[in-house]
Amino acid sequence: MTIEQWTIERILSWTQGHFEKVRPDSPRLDAELLLAFVLKCPRLDLYLRADQPLNEDERSAYRELIQQRAAGCPIAYLTGEKDFWSLTLEVSKATLIPRPDTETLVETAVEHILKWQEDHPGQTCQIAELGTGTAAIPLALCADLQNLNIISVDCSADALTVAARNLERYQSLLTPRNNSLELQESDFFSAISPAANLDFIISNPPYIPTDNIPGLQIDVCEYEPHTALDGGADGLLFYRYLFKTAPQLLKNSGELLLEIGFDQQTKITSLQSEFQGWAPAEFVPDLQGHIRVCTLQLL
Numbered sequence: 001m002t003i004e005q006w007t008i009e010r011i012l013s014w015t016q017g018h019f020e021k022v023r024p025d026s027p028r029l030d031a032e033l034l035l036a037f038v039l040k041c042p043r044l045d046l047y048l049r050a051d052q053p054l055n056e057d058e059r060s061a062y063r064e065l066i067q068q069r070a071a072g073c074p075i076a077y078l079t080g081e082k083d084f085w086s087l088t089l090e091v092s093k094a095t096l097i098p099r100p101d102t103e104t105l106v107e108t109a110v111e112h113i114l115k116w117q118e119d120h121p122g123q124t125c126q127i128a129e130l131g132t133g134t135a136a137i138p139l140a141l142c143a144d145l146q147n148l149n150i151i152s153v154d155c156s157a158d159a160l161t162v163a164a165r166n167l168e169r170y171q172s173l174l175t176p177r178n179n180s181l182e183l184q185e186s187d188f189f190s191a192i193s194p195a196a197n198l199d200f201i202i203s204n205p206p207y208i209p210t211d212n213i214p215g216l217q218i219d220v221c222e223y224e225p226h227t228a229l230d231g232g233a234d235g236l237l238f239y240r241y242l243f244k245t246a247p248q249l250l251k252n253s254g255e256l257l258l259e260i261g262f263d264q265q266t267k268i269t270s271l272q273s274e275f276q277g278w279a280p281a282e283f284v285p286d287l288q289g290h291i292r293v294c295t296l297q298l299l
């Protein structure tokens with residue numbers, strides 16, 4: 001082996017150094033994820049094959065991805081996949097990249113639905129989700145629970161195409177577990193009839209105030225779809241809509257489970273006081289202690 005050879009170990013170390021200067025958040029991980037993607041192997045194999053040289057095609061494909069990452073493109077858009085909960089989901093530039101933050105909403109929803117199932121033995125739980133993106137939330141629920149009937153809506157036809165492929169990938173979480181998941185193109189809940197008689201409404205809606213979007217990290221503001229981020233002038237557009245509309249769609253004692261921005265608890269509490277029919281909101285922190293979830297129950 002000559003010193004000039006670009007082995008896996010050498011190219012990873014070079015890329016890590018480059019990303020440390022230009023994209024310092026997780027330079028080693030990013031370098032490994034992109035190289036594993038190019039070589040079509042698990043990340044661990046990079047260590048087992050550390051001395052293996054890359055051929056010209058592999059180097060050129062890797063170089064292209066390094067440039068895009070250096071310009072700010074999120075890793076998940078380059079590899080087309082993101083791990084979420086126990087799943088590996090397809091993502092595209094039409095979908096938000098599912099966040100670890102949203103696992104707090106999934107955890108909370110699993111707890112609330114299990115409690116509901118204890119109180120309603122043998123019944124199918126009726127759920128609607130607003131803004132499904134990749135279908136991360138409903139698929140994660142189906143991975144942990146049974147007897148769910150979920151309708152998930154999104155206004156983006158392109159996002160729903162990706163969601164449909166994720167459903168296809170995870171068919172084993174549906175019929176065999178007595179779960180059903182329907183995807184529907186819909187502006188807000190316009191496609192859902194009050195006859196849906198829901199037990200739960202779940203949503204991780206867009207909640208960034210419009211004027212704050214240009215100030216977000218470049219990975220987010222220049223690459224992720226603004227329809228997935230923009231919560232209107234005060235960031236509360238979707239919460240206002242849900243506090244008003246959900247009572248017409250939910251059964252008595254039905255619940256609304258929402259992800260919220262880490263700094264939105266006070267605003268949400270104040271907004272909720274403008275709407276009748278709800279018990280006081282409860283808030284759930286994530287592992288770092290930031291409030292990320294709000295739950296409300298109809299009186």
Ligand SMILES: C[S@@+](CC[C@H](N)C(=O)[O-])C[C@H]1O[C@@H](n2cnc3c(N)ncnc32)[C@H](O)[C@@H]1O
Nearest residue numbers: 098131132133154155156187188204205206228
């Ligand atoms: C914050 S993303 C959440 C995506 C996914 N649920 C997740 O947690 O990763 C919000 C989603 O709401 C969708 N959305 C935005 N405006 C909408 C509207 N008026 N009606 C339905 N969906 C909408 C976006 O397309 C996006 O997929």
